[in-house]
Amino acid sequence: MSVRDRLSRLPPTPGEWTLRAGAVLFALVVWQAVAGPAGLLVAPPTAVAAALVEGLVTGGALRGALAGAMVHAVAGYLLAVAVGVPLGAAMGASDRLGAALDPVVDALYATPVVALAPLFIVWFGLSDTGKVALVFAFAVFVVLVNTEAGVSDTPEGLVRAARAYGLSGVGLYRVHLRSALPQVATGLRLGAGRAVRGAVAAELFLFAGDLGQYLIDAGATFQVARLLAGVVALSALGVLALAVVGLFERAVTPPRGT
Amino acid sequence: MADLAARDLVKTYDAGGSVRALEGVSFDVADGEFVVVVGPSGSGKSTLLSAFAGLVEPTAGAALVGGEPVEGPGPDRAVVFQSFELFPWRTARENVAFGLERMGVPADERRERADRQLERVGLADHADRYPGTLSGGQQQRVGLARALAVDPDVLLMDEPFGALDARTRATQRRELLHIWEREGTTVLFVTHDIDEALLLGDRVLVLGGGRLVDSVDVGFERPRGGRDLELTDEFLAAKRRLREVLRGVGESA
Amino acid sequence: MSVSRRRRELSPAAVVGVGALLLAWEVGGRATGNALPPVSDVAGALVSLYASGAMLGPLAGGLTRLGLGFLAAVAVGVPVGAAMGASDAADATLGTYVAVLFVTSVSSLLPFLILLAGTGLGFHVSVVFLFAVFHVALTVRDGVRSVDPGLLRAGRVFGADGATLVRQVLLPASLPFLLAALRVGFVRAVKGVVVAELWIYAGFGSLLRSFQQFSRTDAALAVVVQLMLLAVLGSGLIRAAERRYAGWGAR
Numbered sequence: 001m002s003v004r005d006r007l008s009r010l011p012p013t014p015g016e017w018t019l020r021a022g023a024v025l026f027a028l029v030v031w032q033a034v035a036g037p038a039g040l041l042v043a044p045p046t047a048v049a050a051a052l053v054e055g056l057v058t059g060g061a062l063r064g065a066l067a068g069a070m071v072h073a074v075a076g077y078l079l080a081v082a083v084g085v086p087l088g089a090a091m092g093a094s095d096r097l098g099a100a101l102d103p104v105v106d107a108l109y110a111t112p113v114v115a116l117a118p119l120f121i122v123w124f125g126l127s128d129t130g131k132v133a134l135v136f137a138f139a140v141f142v143v144l145v146n147t148e149a150g151v152s153d154t155p156e157g158l159v160r161a162a163r164a165y166g167l168s169g170v171g172l173y174r175v176h177l178r179s180a181l182p183q184v185a186t187g188l189r190l191g192a193g194r195a196v197r198g199a200v201a202a203e204l205f206l207f208a209g210d211l212g213q214y215l216i217d218a219g220a221t222f223q224v225a226r227l228l229a230g231v232v233a234l235s236a237l238g239v240l241a242l243a244v245v246g247l248f249e250r251a252v253t254p255p256r257g258t
Numbered sequence: 259m260a261d262l263a264a265r266d267l268v269k270t271y272d273a274g275g276s277v278r279a280l281e282g283v284s285f286d287v288a289d290g291e292f293v294v295v296v297g298p299s300g301s302g303k304s305t306l307l308s309a310f311a312g313l314v315e316p317t318a319g320a321a322l323v324g325g326e327p328v329e330g331p332g333p334d335r336a337v338v339f340q341s342f343e344l345f346p347w348r349t350a351r352e353n354v355a356f357g358l359e360r361m362g363v364p365a366d367e368r369r370e371r372a373d374r375q376l377e378r379v380g381l382a383d384h385a386d387r388y389p390g391t392l393s394g395g396q397q398q399r400v401g402l403a404r405a406l407a408v409d410p411d412v413l414l415m416d417e418p419f420g421a422l423d424a425r426t427r428a429t430q431r432r433e434l435l436h437i438w439e440r441e442g443t444t445v446l447f448v449t450h451d452i453d454e455a456l457l458l459g460d461r462v463l464v465l466g467g468g469r470l471v472d473s474v475d476v477g478f479e480r481p482r483g484g485r486d487l488e489l490t491d492e493f494l495a496a497k498r499r500l501r502e503v504l505r506g507v508g509e510s511a
Numbered sequence: 512m513s514v515s516r517r518r519r520e521l522s523p524a525a526v527v528g529v530g531a532l533l534l535a536w537e538v539g540g541r542a543t544g545n546a547l548p549p550v551s552d553v554a555g556a557l558v559s560l561y562a563s564g565a566m567l568g569p570l571a572g573g574l575t576r577l578g579l580g581f582l583a584a585v586a587v588g589v590p591v592g593a594a595m596g597a598s599d600a601a602d603a604t605l606g607t608y609v610a611v612l613f614v615t616s617v618s619s620l621l622p623f624l625i626l627l628a629g630t631g632l633g634f635h636v637s638v639v640f641l642f643a644v645f646h647v648a649l650t651v652r653d654g655v656r657s658v659d660p661g662l663l664r665a666g667r668v669f670g671a672d673g674a675t676l677v678r679q680v681l682l683p684a685s686l687p688f689l690l691a692a693l694r695v696g697f698v699r700a701v702k703g704v705v706v707a708e709l710w711i712y713a714g715f716g717s718l719l720r721s722f723q724q725f726s727r728t729d730a731a732l733a734v735v736v737q738l739m740l741l742a743v744l745g746s747g748l749i750r751a752a753e754r755r756y757a758g759w760g761a762r
Contacts, residue, residue: 019603100528110698110742112705115735118723200616219622235615343665346759347683360670
């Protein structure tokens with residue numbers, strides 16, 4: 001084992017975790033200190049924590065609001081996967097199709113999807129379908145683009161080796177699939193994050209359901225602690241979604257050496 | 259021109275000293291000598307070179323150049339890397355001139371000296387090309403030219419031919435000998451290839467587990483450009499002996 | 512964060528692809544009536560928005576907010592990202608903040624930002640800044656971390672250190688990522704402009720809102736197309752710079 005190998009196997013220095021914890025602690029302390037004099041506009045972490053407990057556990061208003069929005073998120077996400085993976089795979093597998101549609105996909109990927117919200121109101125009215133459609137629009141491109149990359153990047157050598165062992169047709173297809181899986185999984189993970197954002201956008205820019213109402217009301221009545229509690233809970237939810245799908249991603253990604 | 263010396267050189271990494279790269283290495287290299295360091299992976303060869311280059315600080319002991327302890331990189335010692343480490347955004351000429359730039363050499367002189375070095379390694383026509391467009395062997399030669407351009411007292415070479423195919427390696431070895439036999443620079447050359455060690459070196463130092471295990475004199479006459487040295491009985495005998503030593507430290511070469 | 516793709520340039524197949532889609536849109540649009548206006552109607556609406564001058568105010572306002580917010584995001588994001596990339600200590604401290612803020616939905620902060628910044632330029636610029644800065648920082652960080660340490664070693668061996676090492680080796684070596692960070696940040700910044708304007712019905716937001724109220728799907732789509740062109744043009748320019756100045760990177 002070379003020196004470099006040995007060095008890379010060392011556990012993260014205790015210094016690093018101390019710094020991270022220290023940074024978080026420092027921020028919380030400063031925030032708590034600033035909140036007092038800033039008064040109305042900045043709620044201290046203690047108040048936010050209390051509002052979180054109230055919203056998620058005791059009162060449950062936030063919990064209900066999040067659940068409602070997440071239904072749209074999941075529905076839109078599943079739709080995005082159902083469309084994005086096959087289409088992305090087709091674009092990745094076919095040079096011509098990919099070349100033909102890449103510029104369009106790229107352009108759409110760069111477009112702010114939120115701008116479609118007013119159109120969605122015209123098309124879907126104030127309905128849940130509209131919200132699911134917006135989530136779909138938020139998530140589908142990242143899933144598609146990553147799937148396309150995963151499928152088109154199957155190493156030639158791998159295909160040749162598979163053929164040499166007598167694989168063809170379905171068997172060969174499975175080689176492509178397995179090789180593409182890690183990148184597809186990355187797309188699925190990122191798509192999950194985007195779906196949560198899409199659900200929030202739907203609440204704020206289509207029409208307010210429980211979550212939108214929660215955030216807007218808290219803002220309108222200057223209940224900053226409740227507002228920030230909502231923001232924090234949403235972030236946590238987003239992280240959770242990424243982490244859950246991330247587990248799948250890690251499971252299908254072969255370990256790579258340094 | 260300078261001599262080298264290692265005095266009980268120790269290098270460990272990590273607070274607890276759990277990674278022990280070098281455990282007390284001592285040797286001398288005379289001015290103008292070509293010394294090769296061999297050993298299995300993990301024996302500390304690269305760390306040794308880094309210590310002399312001034313890239314790492316010894317945990318204990320010293321690396322001396324011209325009698326003075328090394329205190330960081332300097333224009334008296336130049337390194338040639340296994341993976342070339344050419345700056346991809348600079349042309350071959352600009353790469354070769356890099357060290358000269360750092361030394362404050364004026365632009366015309368830089369260009370002249372860089373072109374001269376490129377000429378010596380046979381790449382005068384490629385001076386304006388970027389490393390990305392050069393072959394492995396060509397990149398390696400640019401790396402050598404870059405090192406020679408600063409007129410170093412010591413040439414430190416870290417498995418410089420390791421990334422090349424066998425044919426190119428053989429050619430580069432001959433060219434290196436050619437250049438060295440004219441320059442007479444002190445060379446510390448790291449490799450895991452026994453043939454290479456015996457073909458190039460005046461002496462071979464064998465490293466194992468961070469320690470100096472043996473120092474073998476290589477008696478073949480110079481110049482050594484002839485193609486048939488590897489086929490002589492002398493050579494095979496020396497190779498057999500060196501192999502024995504290496505087997506003792508756990509590597510079959 | 513950035514995905515490698517095989518082709519990005521306009522190829523004959525792409526022309527065919529785009530053409531086919533536009534044709535399908537035109538035909539489908541004529542069939543569905545007001546729901547999906549045909550391409551020709553949308554194009555016409557866009558032209559008349561410019562002709563009547565209705566687009567100019569929002570465009571000027573949007574570009575101003577975009578410019579200020581994006582510049583601020585770059586001015587903060589690049590140094591922070593570089594610090595995170597170069598120093599493990601900075602990565603553990605600043606990096607923690609960036610990581611936490613990166614996963615925060617800026618949109619959910621809108622009701623809070625209104626309280627803090629009102630509805631003026633400050634609000635818009637803050638939103639654009641927040642949308643872009645974390646992506647910029649993280650991309651720059653990845654870039655600095657991906658610089659081959661061997662190149663840095665070579666730089667040191669031949670006499671560069673400290674600021675010289677940064678200027679002569681680190682910066683050129685991470686240029687591809689720096690430009691990519693600008694590109695990613697720009698696209699995010701455009702999203703930020705739209706989100707802020709849509710929230711308080713300003714600029715493009717006010718156009719979209721009134722078109723929605725009058726069910727003018729053709730004009731609304733025209734605005735979306737305008738925004739798409741803005742995003743594509745800006746990122747295209749940066750990509751061209753990437754090819755010119757960082758083309759040596761064999762990615």
